[in-house]
Amino acid sequence: MTAARPSSTETARARLDRATAELDPPLAVVDLDALDANAADLVTRAGGRPIRVASKSVRSRPVLRRVLARPGFAGVLAYSLAEALWLTGGEDPVTADAVVGYPSVDRGALRRLLADDEAAARVTLMVDSPDHLDTVDAVAPPGRRPPVRICLDVDASLRAAGGRVHVGVRRSPVHDPADAAALARLVAARPGFRLVGLMSYEAQIAGVPDAPPGRRARGLAVRGVQAVSARELARRRATVVAAVGAVAPLEFVNGGGTGSLERTAGDPSVTELAAGSGLYCPTLFDGYRAFAARPAALFALPVTRVPAPGTVTVAGGGWIASGPPGADRLPRPTYPARLRLLGTESAGEVQTPLRGPDAARLRVGDRVWFRHAKAGELAEHVDVLHTLAGDVRTGAVPTYRGEGRAFG
Template structure:
């Protein structure tokens, strides 16, 4: 982890977010020490977690203001958070169905639990929905029904609303058609968001209204009604973030594997390396060689479970034991493969931090 580049990315993202603080998307980091370090930087406040158990663990280590971005059915963790006044005051859980509200209510055995409404931000074009398949709440009327249910249900308190614009924040600017789609979606969502918030705030005052991602910080910075923007992947800048307009971000995270074989002059084999990212299978989800330049995988093998063959002129200068540097397609997922990250500053090792895995944690 190039710490200087990581912090430069953090500053660039903060500038793009303008007046709004950035809530760290923990799934794109998965290193508690880095989360704590970044929360000490100006313009960063709060965490957007991906697991209820993770949220409990983070708050137990002193992290404040954690929103769980996905609904949970982890009753044991919900009860444990309700039993602790500080945990209950610092964590909010996502809901978009009556079943979610009922489950959280049943687990609120001591202190009330805070919930937030996850609003579907997809762009609807006739019967087609462009965006992530997340929430059942799309229209203002949908949001108002859930808000009314929450405010009339014992043991839960409506604390916030989240708008994740996956088709804007999470899609590279790869063509004119994509840019046109994003522009249309941004316009539609701004209009719908104001109506959703008007409907929800008829029932409760909100602690937070979250939106965005790395790819949409600069597009949402002046949106009225928002209190914070979520982002995380841009800190590491994996390969999926190489084609975003207006983002001056640079790769900060790598995994490194030694050459263990050399079958021929222009072919080397590195150990392991088959760390394929989630999402639709294809070339965009596999790791790519960052250094030395000019190495490429074999089409019939790709990056492998226990070895990765690479070919190219750069292989001629490599020997057994030399290192090949790779970039992952996504950010935090890479950390599930390793127990620690090595922090580099100006080419020197400045420290090491355990990943979630290195701390013995597995949140899915």
């Protein structure tokens, strides 16, 4: 009688366990083979448009360097000014081109930016209001600082029924071409500022799965709304870019995200794309028709209790993603495959009980491998990401946290 062949999940679990056998969990790993394959897929999907790496979805300088060294990637979309200054500063900067993806009122970081000509040339601030310009001037008036590079954040959400229906995130108050042109004229007229870019991030397309597993009706509805939104945005973004471009020549127009690269790449008004989550492939990015990325980042927790038959408890586990509370924000037990969280306790701060057919095979000291719901947030829980290539652990790279950095 021939022995049953191990399943793909059993093989994957055994590979991870062997490669990290000498380490004590909790620990996190990045599979470099999967990371590189995901990066190559992003470049293919971008169709020749350069991809600006969303650093919040990575949160490790060595990983950012690895990705930026690949053809097809250029620059960083940072999530705070302090982070952008760190990534562009020092003797060996990660990048010489960082756009801060959100407006900043961090006066300390602004002081550092405005006191350094080189930093001011490398970092672009995001604005959607004259208040953001006033904040800069309050820190250092125009005659006492280098020119500040400015990018306009234009709202990409779908608005209908006279604004009563809003599909997408609530970012910028700048929505229409007239709004954008008015703000562009204001920036251009203000001493000490230079308008260089425009961004419009379509979260309702890039960040919402269009084929959620087991939810066919929702997938159909999402695809319908996304198609309507994409058509509306393509028309509006073209007119916005034309209106702003008539005020000042733009170095870049940024758009898109992991979930919408090929669609946004088809918009001729966009000059560059942004992506980051598709490098690690967290669980929130499992339900897309356009791509099937390989999970590249996982974390392991140790089994510390067997409180009842068919149930095990691991240490910690409350690595819950930001966003609207729900089951999709919870870490997912992945290896062994047939485990589930308990609704009465879920993922806990100090312990997480798990139940399922594979629980009977686990003993105290074994490890359970999880995937996080979001990409970079995993790095906030560990100091290093252990790197794997093939079946071998090749080393470890520090996270932001491991380098003593936290950017909120």
